[in-house]
Amino acid sequence: MAEHKHGEMDISVQEKTYDGFINFTKWSVIVILAILVFMAIFTS
Numbered sequence: 001m002a003e004h005k006h007g008e009m010d011i012s013v014q015e016k017t018y019d020g021f022i023n024f025t026k027w028s029v030i031v032i033l034a035i036l037v038f039m040a041i042f043t044s
Helices: 012-042
Strands: none
């Protein structure tokens, strides 16, 4: 079995995936809140 050395693995793909997930989540929450505010203001 190969020797494992901490910190040698290339994690750039995982970092991009995580950044994309966080960005998607942030914008989803913003859109949902905007829809709720719109509904609260303009519905009777």
